[in-house]
Amino acid sequence: MENTTSPVSGAASGDPLAESFDIVARQDQVEAQIEVLRSDVTEVKSRLDKVARAAARPAIGGASTSDATEVKGFVDGYLRRGRETELKSISGINPADGGYAVPRQIDAIIASELAEISPIRAIAQVVQTGTSGYRKLVATGGTASGWVSEASQRPETAAPGFAEIAPPSGELYANPAASQAMLDDAAFDIETWLANEIALEFARAEGTAFVRGSGINQPEGFLSAPTGTAEDGVRAFGTMQYIGSGNATGFDMSPDSRLIDLIHSLKSSHRQGASFVMNSATLAAVRKLKTSDGAFLWQPGMVEGQPDRLLGYPVIEAEDMPDIAAGEYPIAFGNFRHGYLIAEHSATRVLRDPFTNKPFVHFYATKRVGGKVLDSNAIKLLKIEA
Structure with missing residues (x-):
């Protein structure tokens, strides 16, 4: 019968030295397996910690975790400390363009406040446009029609009339300010404060323009x-x-x-x-x-x-x-x-200005709005x- 015992097995050879080598080899294998298990456990624990932190973070305005993270980066990174690097993946707007587009959650808060405060906005037709030159065709008359018998000729009818509406627009801005001490206070809800301040200023300006605005800027x-x-x-x-x-x-x-x-x-x-x-x-x-x-x-x-x-x-x-x-x-x-x-063009933009009126930090918010x-x-x- 063929001997299948490993040549390095001390039990098979009866050699004490070989037996010692066999024990050391097995210990190395066990330690390698333990190290692999430890690495797997560490990776699993890291993933669980990330999930736990994401679950504990409240979603702003019912937003998803990624959206809440975006808002948190905007508020803590840019509004509080002026860190521009954290926003480049959020807005896609260069600082040279005049500021950063606020995350859509904050912009939604501003829009909600405007609808409640600005009376005409609450009852008028509001459209979001991708260009400042928005135009709309309005029918001024219906298509003409007539009665004929079954075998009669169908003469041509008049075409409907149209008129073009091009709402004049202008740059609506607000420039609220907060002290640096307020911004450094972690308990200060800068997100809600800024949204409310911008909405109040926008609503006052809109209320006048939608009723008796001149149409010039x-x-x-x-x-x-x-x-x-x-x-x-x-x-x-x-x-x-x-x-x-x-x-x-x-x-x-x-x-x-x-x-x-x-x-x-x-x-x-x-x-x-x-x-x-x-x-x-x-x-x-x-x-x-x-x-x-x-x-x-x-x-x-x-x-x-x-x-x-x-x-x-x-x-x-x-x-x-x-x-x-x-x-x-x-x-x-x-x-x-x-x-x-x-007609509203683009989202609200905010430019952080800590230099003009030290020790206050101004938040220059702009939005292009038209109406007619x-x-x-x-x-x-x-x-x-x-």
């Missing part, structure tokens, strides 16, 4: 559009209709009938989703108005969270609307989602005529 407000008394279909495109009422000192003797005329000057398709827009001083005067039988025109909301109503339609308070005075337009009524367009009347038939105005 800023949006064109709906009160800056040309006006006339002609009916829909007769007025030139882009001209808004107004209803005359009142006198030099305020409303006339029957303001309720003029408000009803204002409502029904709007087509029924636009009245679905329409609302009144006025400032608080005008609203105070309107709340005192009564019908001929003594009933108030104002209807307070009967359910919590439901807006108060005027003649069945919600009222939006916009402090940039003019007061009641001769020649002014203190009340607007319409479907602003159909009637006014807000989209459909002049969707918004009507009440004018106080002397």
